[in-house]
Amino acid sequence: MGIGATAGVAAVGGIALTAQASSESSDTSGGSGASSSDALVFDTDAYTTLTTTITDADGAEHDVEYRFYKAITYVSKPVDETYQSLNVSVPVKIDGTAVDATDAPILFANSVGGYMPSSVADATGVGGGGTTGMPGGGAASSSASPSASASSGSGSGTGSGSGEVASGGNGMVNGQGEMVSLPKLALAAGYVVVEPGARGRTLKNSSGEYYGVAPAAIVDLKAAVRYVRFNKGRIPGNVDRIVSSGTSAGGALSSLLGASGDSPLYDKYLKAIGAADASDAIFATGAWCPITDLEHADGAYEWNWGSNATSSGSQVDQTVSKELRSQFAEYQASLRLRGLGGFGALTARNYDAYLVEQYMEPSATKYLAALSDADRTSYLAANTFITWSGGKAAFSWADFLTHVGARKKSTPAFDAFDLSAGENNLFGKGTTQARHFTLYSLRHESGSSARLDSDLPETLRLMNPMPFLVEKANPKRTKHWWIRLGTKDSDTSHTVSANLAAAANGLGDEVSHLYYWDEGHGANSDPGDFIKWIARISGHKAKRK
DSSP, X not given: OOTTOOOOEXXXXXXEEEOOOOOOOSOOSSOOOOSSGGGGOOOTTOOEEEEEEEEOTTXXXXXXXXXXXXXXXXXXXXXXXXXXEEEEEEEEEETTEEBOOTTOOEEEEOOOOTTOOEEOTTOOSTTOOOEESOOOSSEEOTTOOGGGSOOTTOXXXXXXXXXXXXXXXXXXXXXXXXXXXHHHHHHHTTOEEEEEOBOOTTEEOTTSOBOSOTTHHHHHHHHHHHHHHHTBTTBSSOTTSEEEEEETHHHHHHHHHHHTTTOGGGHHHHHHTTOOSSOOOOSEEXXXXXXXXXXXXXXXXXXXXXXXXOTTSOOOOHHHHHHHHHHHXXXXXXXOOEEGGGTEEOOTTTHHHHHIIIIIHHHHHHHHHXXXXXXXXXXXXXXXXXXXXXXXXXXXXXXXXXXXXXXXXOSSSSSOTTSOSHHHHHTOBTTBOOOOOSHHHHHHHHOTTOOOOTTHHHHHHHTOSHHHHTTSOOTTSOSEEEEEEETTOOSSOHHHHHHHHHHHHHTTOEEEEEEETTOOTTBOSOHHHHHHHHHHHHTOOOOBO
């Protein structure tokens, strides 16, 4: 079946699905649109041999020869093949030496940004896919919210939500301002790389129905994992060592993928698109600045950034901000989480001390220790709120907030009163582009008797990793977590990733959670360490033929 063909309309759980017409073609991408699992058998011969030079995180160049399998449809009843397809890259030679990737870990790198559609169909090689917001079998809405067109996580400051557009290897930037491609780094390390596309919130069919709204993106990524596992022995790599990665909304989805492995809550959605009969559990999760826990994100944002002015220098409505902060306090207490490092119970009253002690001061200390004496002296002179003593940085939470400066978003940051946030679009339904998904915002606009649409509680649960870690621990969750974000990232609250880390740590999972000092949204200052972490937790040792 050709990429992008669409026909027919169905609905599952209130979400419009555009079913593919069943037809055969000479396309060797692996998807035929048939209901049989035969359509999901990976074609081991449908590759192109490519060569590229990849610079690793230490600055060394490597000549890599690899097999590139392009735009393979990963479900048998696709809604839109432009997005429901994946690329596979398998290393063959590194620096002229043949490598055996049969048992190598698999990096499962999504490039979702802003919960927008992500396609790998036009990629010409590894790390070259993941463009978002592209019209495919359906078209991106022409009336999309401001955040749908924002670039690189800039947001609009008006409740813009997760507004970045990511492309090419997760859209990350290192400490030197250079783009980071985890797929390329993984390939140069001898890993197999899978880059999946996924539907996103702006996709709209000819009937005006939004078919990429929640939970489409996570359903697609689960289906892509199932495709890889179903093809064990055909797709090279160890399917029991799949490591997910993603940034911002992609980081949220990566977290959710790890937390919700094999949950039956997704079964009807996976069945509707013809997902393979296989596990969708993954081995490890890499998440950078995850925009997640959305139904509680407004309160968390105000707790963190409520006192900070906007870029225009004005304060947000403090009545609204305080009400939302109160909601956060109740929610945080309900989680009953304990901080890393033996900190104790995490509450709204002590979370500022926890963030400073566990993350912010160690982050500043690492940054300052790496500077030359002259540069450190200059930095400290320009940032007098930091006390530097005994090789350690110390400061208050209030001074840290002043240092960060303007908040990125207005209030509410995610469920905007005027429905302008990307998340309002994410929870759209049918021909309705955007909906309120919190009672607070809904009742602010529609009165105290208003009720959320009946489908929203289930949909919200399907989009949030926290219930799978806190309410009842999912035994099939990943047990390895790599979580990162910048200290100056005000696209969401710092408590969001810290809660995620605390929840996983409380279950006994391995958690590596750090903040990058003075970095913003989409930062990735230690990509080489992530690649080494994969090797360590997976027990991988490169095999030379």
